[in-house]
Amino acid sequence: MPSLFNRPIVVWFRNDLRINDHPALHAAFKKNAPVIPIYILNQEFKIGSASLWWLEGSLVALRKSLESINSRLILRRGEPLEVLHNIIKCSGAKAIYFSRCYEPTFVEQEKNLAKFLNKKNIECRRFSGSLLIEPEMVKSKTGNAFKVFTPFYNACLNMEIINEPIPAPRILLSPDEWPKSDKLESWRLRPSQPNWAAEFSRYWSPGSIGAQSRLKDFISGKIYNYDKYRDRPDRNGTSTLSPYLHFGELSPREVYNNVCSANILDNNCSLGGKAYLRELFWREFSYHLLYHWPKIAGSNFKNSFDIFPWRDDEECFHAWKVGMTGYPIVDAGMRQLWKTGWMHNRVRMIVASFLTKHLLISWEKGASWFWDTLVDADLANNSASWQWVAGCGADAAPYFRIFNPIIQGEKFDPEGDYVREWVPEICRLSNKFIHRPWENPIPLGNYPEPIVDHRVARQRALNAYQSIKR
DNA sequence: TGAAATGTTGGGGCG
DNA sequence: ACGCCCCAACATTTC
Numbered sequence: 001m002p003s004l005f006n007r008p009i010v011v012w013f014r015n016d017l018r019i020n021d022h023p024a025l026h027a028a029f030k031k032n033a034p035v036i037p038i039y040i041l042n043q044e045f046k047i048g049s050a051s052l053w054w055l056e057g058s059l060v061a062l063r064k065s066l067e068s069i070n071s072r073l074i075l076r077r078g079e080p081l082e083v084l085h086n087i088i089k090c091s092g093a094k095a096i097y098f099s100r101c102y103e104p105t106f107v108e109q110e111k112n113l114a115k116f117l118n119k120k121n122i123e124c125r126r127f128s129g130s131l132l133i134e135p136e137m138v139k140s141k142t143g144n145a146f147k148v149f150t151p152f153y154n155a156c157l158n159m160e161i162i163n164e165p166i167p168a169p170r171i172l173l174s175p176d177e178w179p180k181s182d183k184l185e186s187w188r189l190r191p192s193q194p195n196w197a198a199e200f201s202r203y204w205s206p207g208s209i210g211a212q213s214r215l216k217d218f219i220s221g222k223i224y225n226y227d228k229y230r231d232r233p234d235r236n237g238t239s240t241l242s243p244y245l246h247f248g249e250l251s252p253r254e255v256y257n258n259v260c261s262a263n264i265l266d267n268n269c270s271l272g273g274k275a276y277l278r279e280l281f282w283r284e285f286s287y288h289l290l291y292h293w294p295k296i297a298g299s300n301f302k303n304s305f306d307i308f309p310w311r312d313d314e315e316c317f318h319a320w321k322v323g324m325t326g327y328p329i330v331d332a333g334m335r336q337l338w339k340t341g342w343m344h345n346r347v348r349m350i351v352a353s354f355l356t357k358h359l360l361i362s363w364e365k366g367a368s369w370f371w372d373t374l375v376d377a378d379l380a381n382n383s384a385s386w387q388w389v390a391g392c393g394a395d396a397a398p399y400f401r402i403f404n405p406i407i408q409g410e411k412f413d414p415e416g417d418y419v420r421e422w423v424p425e426i427c428r429l430s431n432k433f434i435h436r437p438w439e440n441p442i443p444l445g446n447y448p449e450p451i452v453d454h455r456v457a458r459q460r461a462l463n464a465y466q467s468i469k470r
Numbered sequence: 471t472g473a474a475a476t477g478t479t480g481g482g483g484c485g
Numbered sequence: 486a487c488g489c490c491c492c493a494a495c496a497t498t499t500c
Contacts, residue, residue: 231471349471388471400500401472408472458473462500 008034008091008175012084012098013073014106016129016248017058018208019065021165023127024097029169036091036175037066038074040083041187045105048372050341051246053197054206056189058247061207063184071172075182080109081116087179088122095123099130099248102287103379104294132161132252132284135291145292148395152288153281163257196338203340204243204375211244219258226272230279233333233344234417239276240342242376245283252280286384289394296393297383298364305392308468310362319451320355321369323423326450328435329409330354332422339422341375346412352389353403358457360464363390391465399465402458409435423447 009028017039019025028035039059047055063073076083084096096117100110110126117124128134138146138155146152191197204210218239222229229237244250256277263273289296300306319325323334333347343351348370355366363386370386371377387393391401413419416434420427425447426437433440438449 346471397471398500402500404473455474458500466500 006034006173006176007094008036009095009097010036010038010084010087010091010093012080012096013037013039013062014099014101014248015246016099016251017062018211018249018251019062019069019168020208021129021251021254022099022168023129023166024099024125026166026169027125027127028095028097029172031095032173033094034173034175035071036074036087036093036179037062037071037172038076038083038087038179040080041075041077042080043077044079045103048374048377049191050197050200050373050375051377052189053191053200053341054204054243054247054375056184056187057204057206058249059184061209061249065168065208066172069169069171071174072178072181074179075184075187077182077187081112084113085116088120091175091177091179093122095125097125097127100126100128101130102135102291104290104297107291107294129251130248131287132156132163132256132280133159135288138288145288146285147289149282149285152285153278156281156284161253161256163253163260165251165254165257197341199339200341200375203342206243206247206249208249211241211250214239214241214244215250215255215258219262223259223262223272223276224266224269227275228272230275231346231412233347234413234415238345242378242381243342246376246378246381252283256280283381286378286380289384290380293394296387297379300392301387301394302392302396304468305390308362308392309360309464311360313359313361316359316451317355317361317365319448320351320359320361320366324448324451325354326438326448327354327405327409328416328419328423328426328437329405329413332413332419335422337370337373341373343374344418346408347418348385349389350403350405350408352386353401354405356386356390357402357461358405358452358454360461363387363392400462402461404454404458406435406454 009031011025011028016022025037059073059075066073087093096113101107114124133156135145137159138152140146140151140155146155218241222237222239225237229235241250241255245252245255259273259277262269293301320334323331323338325331329347330351333343333351336347337343352363352366355361356363367382367386370382384393388396391397391399409419416431419434425445426434429437429440437444437447
């Protein structure tokens with residue numbers, strides 16, 4: 001047992017896998033006590049396969065960051081409460097610090113942990129490190145949580161946002177004895193046979209270094225045209241920061257701070273910058289919704305949709321998943337997702353609309369496919385966005401807003417560059433036919449005919465939605 | 471952070 | 486010169 005004066009503080013890492021702008025880590029550092037950084041893999045909470053791929057890279061990176069400040073990362077598997085109990089017992093820790101999470105499972109975990117530690121007379125401190133504004137802080141005039149984005153956004157703009165990031169600790173004190181740690185390789189987070197993630201590393205480099213370089217890249221260039229190009233999958237105009245934000249390799253405050261200073265320095269940026277900040281607040285809004293309505297992860301926000309006549313069509317669902325629907329913009333998106341673990345946001349809306357409206361397959365099936373295949377899979381964003389598209393969510397798109405996949409393609413991928421990149425079978429089609437290959441007079445190779453006719457499917461969707469209106 | 475159907479207008483071809 | 490039709494082009498409403 002270590003002496004009373006240098007009992008360590010456990011810093012429990014979750015979706016905050018960084019050492020920069022990390023309030024919990026910083027607070028522990030300030031206490032001048034030894035610090036035990038720990039990450040716990042909890043198999044009760046199913047992380048998607050693509051996210052597990054990412055997680056491995058993140059943990060390697062975090063371990064390296066911690067080693068650079070003279071520390072380590074302890075890895076454990078199991079139920080967090082039990083693992084932490086065990087760590088406390090064998091290290092004599094006097095406190096546990098962590099960043100709060102907002103997913104229902106994690107909220108519950110935090111509550112139980114606090115209760116448990118309180119009984120044991122061990123300090124439990126929760127910090128906020130993953131959002132700009134805590135969900136409880138934003139309230140309407142009547143004191144309720146928001147269900148509509150715009151008033152939520154306006155309320156946020158009237159609030160003081162702390163945007164001065166906290167520096168990383170220079171050096172951490174080690175405990176007298178390090179607790180045992182699992183070997184990361186033994187967790188087998190990455191696929192081997194078959195290695196469907198083989199291409200991921202061409203597109204991504206998980207960890208804070210990758211995050212910082214993407215952020216710099218975005219702030220110094222793309223952000224100036226963000227308002228104009230963010231909807232253009234052929235232009236690469238988005239930030240691609242989503243996975244870094246999800247895993248907390250980048251703190252939203254740091255992003256916010258960087259965008260604001262770019263805004264001040266250069267007026268040309270302000271339109272793009274403002275548009276981007278708005279998107280950052282959509283992320284906040286999703287968390288706000290999930291926190292106040294935890295059930296949205298698994299059921300309709302509007303319960304009028306509970307009787308919606310979803311179809312159970314495995315064949316269509318499969319065609320959608322593998323990008324063989326016959327609609328080029330949809331297929332391009334689904335293949336980009338499979339190959340890179342990511343999809344452009346405009347295209348996410350198109351494929352989601354196609355699944356829920358043209359195919360009448362439940363948003364939950366789409367959400368769970370996204371959950372498994374996206375490297376940025378995030379319970380708040382995923383649930384809120386799918387429900388938004390399907391029409392059953394808070395402040396949702398009206399049910400009759402059915403994207404025409406042809407028009408959407410022609411509008412947002414006018415030269416067909418995006419489609420040609422991801423659907424090579426039809427890359428030789430002219431711009432005139434690239435989004436409507438079935439009208440092309442020359443026979444195509446293996447590319448399928450549309451699995452549903454747009455006009456027919458649209459009418460079917462309208463009828464279905466009509467049927468649940470009281 | 472739509473699209474289709476329907477309505478309206480106005481220019482030009484043409485008898 | 487005039488009326489008529491056609492149909493873009495734009496506006497409105499409907500889903």
